[in-house]
Amino acid sequence: MKKVNLLEDPVKKLFAGYLLPSISATMVTSIYILADTLMIGRGVGAIGIAALNILLPLFSLFFATGMLFGAGGGILLSVCKGKKDESGANQYYTVAFIMAAVMSVFYTVLGHVFFLPVTAFLGRNENMTPYVEEYGRILISGAPAFLFASFYQVFVRNDKAPKLAMTAVVSGGVLNIILDYILMFPLKMGMAGAAAATVIGTCVTLLILLTHLVSKGNTLKFVTGFHLSQAVAVVKNGFSSFLLDMCNGIVTFLFNRQILSVAGELGVMVYGIISNSAYIASSVNNGISQAVQPILATNYGAGKKDRLKEVRHLAERTACFSGVLFAATGLLFPALVTEAFVRPEKEILAMSVPAIRIYFLSFAAMGLNVLYTTWFQSVMEPGNALKICLLRGIILNSILVFILPIFMGVTGIWMVMPVTEVLTFVMCRIMLKKQSFCRT
Template sequence: MKKVNLLEDPVKKLFAGYLLPSISATMVTSIYILADTLMIGRGVGAIGIAALNILLPLFSLFFATGMLFGAGGGILLSVCKGKKDGLAANQYYTAAFIMAAGMSVTYTVFGHAFFLPITAFLGRNGNMTPYVEEYGRILISGAPAFLFASFYQVFVRNDKAPRLAMTAVVSGGVLNIILDYILMFPMQMGMKGAAAATVIGSFVTLFILLTHLVSKENTLRFVTGIRLKQAADVVKNGFSSFLLDMCNGIVTFLFNRQILSIAGELGVVVYGIISNSAYIASSVNNGISQAVQPILATNYGAGKKERLKEVRHLAEGTACLSGVLFAGMGLLFPALVTEAFVRPDKEILTMAVPAVRIYFLSFAAMGLNVLYTTWFQSVMEPANALRICLLRGIVLNSLLVFVLPLFMGVTGIWTVMPVTEVLTLAVCRIMLKKQSICRR
């Protein structure tokens, strides 16, 4: 099998080779959540979806932390390889692994110790409590698997094994779906069954990823001589990826609190349907950007500016196509999207149809915003990447989710994301025009 050369192989060939595996790998979050939502909607009902939606920020936190250290270390690893500095590349890998291990233990211990106050803060109410506790306790126990599945899919991809990352995620996802059905229906385990299926699937994904470490192609090594500055560089460069993945969790948390006060549990059910759809779109967009990340970072390290521009243009076209498809699906088939998750009554459909149509418009711009975050990371401008993530993930959402409902009621909540993504895209284009790296 011919070895991949990120510095010399045709850009279109490299992009095509990384695209499907990368999208499959980043689907890890949405596959697990989507499967659980579909099964819970059919097996437990709308209250189960509302309870799961309350816990989604924890999913985001675990996977985002894996991306914090995975993308932060993986990008630096690729840049060092582009500079032919193998020792520094593995020092970044080792530093990232140590920090990831520490956080996985922290999340598990503190998550169980403070479970009730944490879930109350996330929006749990009395009706949801038994469902939240059944699912959430098992979810927190699986934090190390979620975190390291996210962590290693980045490093394995950066170590030129994107197909293994795809295999790992697809295998874990398929097993999750099978176990969801078995544990929830024949075995009647309800929310506990859905959570157990998710954790087991994630452990399988992680196990398959770890097989790369004993393969002949593996170049990842634990080394000594790590400096504190290298650990800080990993965090600094990966923080925008952390925020990128946390955007969904932050948005879900803010929306849940507002929707509960405006539309009650019915609104949370509708938003649960929308947010799960958003996870799928976000995963595809993350996959597009992660497909180009190793190519960008390695060529940046080697100073090949023309290849950088070519890669970015390919990814921009793909992100635009993805955005149009997702937005069109919401506009044309809002009832079908709703019916995929629950057996909706008239009340749910009345709220869900316009909500899906409005919210899905945000997907048209989302892919480009995600791509530009990865672009700035890969060319070692983490400050700009961080600005994009803060703008779309915290600043605009936090402001608009409270302002727009004052004028538009519950419709204002569904309008927040389209407005946020369009404003962020405008800022991204301004930042790109000011950038000098790809000018002749």
């Protein structure tokens, strides 16, 4: 079988070869959460969805930390390979792995010790407490699996095995869905069953990814020594990916707290439906960006600027198509989106239909903003990538989620993300125009 050449193969061929596997790999979070939400909505009810939504920031934290070290080390690994520096590539892989292992232990231990205060901070109330604790304790025990599944997706893909990453995620996701049904319905394990299915599915994903390390095509090798400068470089280059994955968790946290005060538990349940749909859109957008990341980083390392522009333009067109498709779905079929998760009552539809129509408009620009984050990371401009992530993941959301409801009520909450993504897109285009090379 002919080996992939990221520096010479046609860009369209490379992008096509990485696109589906990358999207499938980044769907890992949304597959697990979506399956849990659908089953919990049918087996436990709206209160179960609200409880799960309270815990979504923890999902985001575990997977985002895997991306922090995976993308940070993976980008530097690809740049080194573009420069034919195999030793440097493996040093970054080793340093990234050590940091990921330390954080997985940290999250597991502290998560159990401080479980009640952490979940109270996230928005848990008395009605949700038994459901949050039943699901959350198992979720935290699976933190190492979540973190390393995310970590190895990036490194396996950067080591020219995107199809294995796709196989791993699809296998774990299918198993999760099957176990969700078995544990929740025939075995009647409720929220604990959904959590156990998610952890088991993730472990299977990770085990399949690890088979790459014993394959003939593997070039990932552990080396001795831990260099602080390399650790700093990994964190610096991966921090934007961390924030990118944390955006959903941060937004969910802010929205949950504000919606509880404005619309109560019904609003949190409706937002649970929306946020799960947003995970799907985010996964597709992340997949498009991750498909071009190894190509961009490797060609940047080799100084091939014309190929950089070609890759970016191809990804931009794909992200635009994806964004329009998601936005149109929300505008045309909001009731169907609701019915996919719960048996909707009149009061639920009355709130969810306009909310979905407004919120889904944000997906039109989201894909491009995610892509530009990866672009700046891959051409070693992590400062610009960080600005994008801070703008759309923290700054604008934090301001608008408190200001807009004052003038527009609960409608203002649904307007936050469309306004945020449009303003971020404008800033991204300004950054691109100011870039010293590879201008459009």
